[in-house]
Amino acid sequence: MTSPPPVAAAASPLPSPLVARTVEVDDPGPLLALLHRDTDAVAWVHHGDGLVGWGRAASLSVDGPDRFDRAHRWWREVTRHSVTRDEVHVPGSGLVAFGSFAFADDGRGSSLVVPEVVVGRRDGRSWVTVVGTSISSPPSLTPTDPPQHPHGVELVDGSVDSDAWQDVVAEAVRRISAGQLDKVVLARDLVAELDTPLDVRSPLRRLARDYPGCWTFHVDGFFGSTPEMLVRLERGLVTSRVLAGTIRRTGDDTRDLALAASLARSSKDLEEHEYAVRSVAEALAPHCSSTNVPDAPFVLHLPNVMHLATDVTAVLRGDASALNLVAALHPSAAVGGTPTDAAVALIAEIEGLDRGRYAGPVGWIGAEGDGEWGIGLRSAQLEDEGRRVRLFAGCGIVADSVPADELAESQAKLVPVRDALA
Numbered sequence: 051m052t053s054p055p056p057v058a059a060a061a062s063p064l065p066s067p068l069v070a071r072t073v074e075v076d077d078p079g080p081l082l083a084l085l086h087r088d089t090d091a092v093a094w095v096h097h098g099d100g101l102v103g104w105g106r107a108a109s110l111s112v113d114g115p116d117r118f119d120r121a122h123r124w125w126r127e128v129t130r131h132s133v134t135r136d137e138v139h140v141p142g143s144g145l146v147a148f149g150s151f152a153f154a155d156d157g158r159g160s161s162l163v164v165p166e167v168v169v170g171r172r173d174g175r176s177w178v179t180v181v182g183t184s185i186s187s188p189p190s191l192t193p194t195d196p197p198q199h200p201h202g203v204e205l206v207d208g209s210v211d212s213d214a215w216q217d218v219v220a221e222a223v224r225r226i227s228a229g230q231l232d233k234v235v236l237a238r239d240l241v242a243e244l245d246t247p248l249d250v251r252s253p254l255r256r257l258a259r260d261y262p263g264c265w266t267f268h269v270d271g272f273f274g275s276t277p278e279m280l281v282r283l284e285r286g287l288v289t290s291r292v293l294a295g296t297i298r299r300t301g302d303d304t305r306d307l308a309l310a311a312s313l314a315r316s317s318k319d320l321e322e323h324e325y326a327v328r329s330v331a332e333a334l335a336p337h338c339s340s341t342n343v344p345d346a347p348f349v350l351h352l353p354n355v356m357h358l359a360t361d362v363t364a365v366l367r368g369d370a371s372a373l374n375l376v377a378a379l380h381p382s383a384a385v386g387g388t389p390t391d392a393a394v395a396l397i398a399e400i401e402g403l404d405r406g407r408y409a410g411p412v413g414w415i416g417a418e419g420d421g422e423w424g425i426g427l428r429s430a431q432l433e434d435e436g437r438r439v440r441l442f443a444g445c446g447i448v449a450d451s452v453p454a455d456e457l458a459e460s461q462a463k464l465v466p467v468r469d470a471l472a
């Protein structure tokens with residue numbers, strides 16, 4: 051397929067009009083197996099369904115406090131000037147953009163990408179969308195060469211070592227006890243040094259296999275498998291899966307059930323969770339009606355940890371897009387804290403980590419404004435052309451938090467990506 055020149059960036063003129071065509075295809079098999087190495091591969095996969103894509107028909111780099119609004123405006127212009135023929139008409143067919151955004155207002159690396167080819171599957175239907183400046187035929191969809199698995203991986207401390215990180219947590223507990231704030235989420239990183247550049251398809255496949263109930267993603271060297279859905283907007287229905295409050299699994303089912311029950315009763319975890327749910331419900335309120343927030347959380351079982359979880363649902367009022375909702379919701383108290391401003395300021399003051407896109411929104415948006423945006427957790431960032439991978443994990447800190455327990459919890463949250471690189 052011929053590649054139109056990439057059209058770019060915040061300050062540049064709008065991209066030339068795009069032509070998108072979606073056709074239904076036979077089931078192409080595992081979506082991640084269609085990705086080539088060294089392409090602009092993007093992925094968003096959940097229980098085998100989802101979207102993968104490659105190539106760049108258009109893209110936007112956008113940083114700063116108004117990154118979501120600018121991305122929304124750019125996308126609205128791109129879609130307004132595009133011509134789409136969509137024979138499938140399901141969420142994710144037609145023109146879509148993938149994106150990931152920095153956690154912090156001064157963070158870097160936020161972008162939206164419109165791939166040249168997107169392959170999707172949902173509820174037994176599969177499709178391919180081809181995007182360019184003229185109509186092109188869909189490519190044949192066959193599994194590519196298998197990825198090379200990483201070897202010679204060495205894990206070293208990241209920005210703050212584990213002892214120093216416990217001191218940071220203790221400082222946060224002091225600030226909370228002094229009444230400066232109620233909750234703050236503090237993160238740490240580990241660095242994996244590799245002998246040869248990472249073929250990101252390898253950890254992606256492992257993550258999708260081992261964490262099928264999470265959303266396995268990749269955009270521009272940022273990848274992971276997140277259990278937390280910041281917001282999904284589908285035909286006017288808004289859903290958000292809020293997670294906060296964690297207990298590690300032991301691998302013994304009977305013991306894990308007892309731990310799940312203790313998590314559901316833990317006042318420390320319930321408090322942490324309540325802040326996160328409230329932040330989401332309050333952020334959705336101006337955009338939604340009929341918001342439903344269950345009275346009590348359920349326990350979400352993942353292979354490495356269990357979380358307190360609440361599924362918030364609402365009906366969209368007005369014409370907000372998924373990116374507008376992302377702008378309203380980020381950072382929720384699952385990754386920032388309560389109150390938000392005090393928590394974000396404390397993170398910047400004491401965390402000692404450049405989060406990059408960790409804990410920022412990652413997902414996709416369709417031409418009508420529908421989309422799915424997770425929180426970029428259980429995630430990692432490729433650096434030095436894939437010779438280095440930075441892994442991230444964070445924990446909600448409240449007045450009763452114990453630094454050593456938080457360190458152990460962060461280690462459990464690093465397991466998905468660590469194992470995927472093993």
Ligand SMILES: C=C(O[C@H]1C=CC=C(C(=O)O)[C@@H]1O)C(=O)O
Binds near residue numbers: 235384385442
């Ligand atoms: C910040 C992270 O997790 C959040 C989501 C679920 C549970 C959390 C917790 O119990 O602290 C965190 O709020 C992370 O995985 O890096």
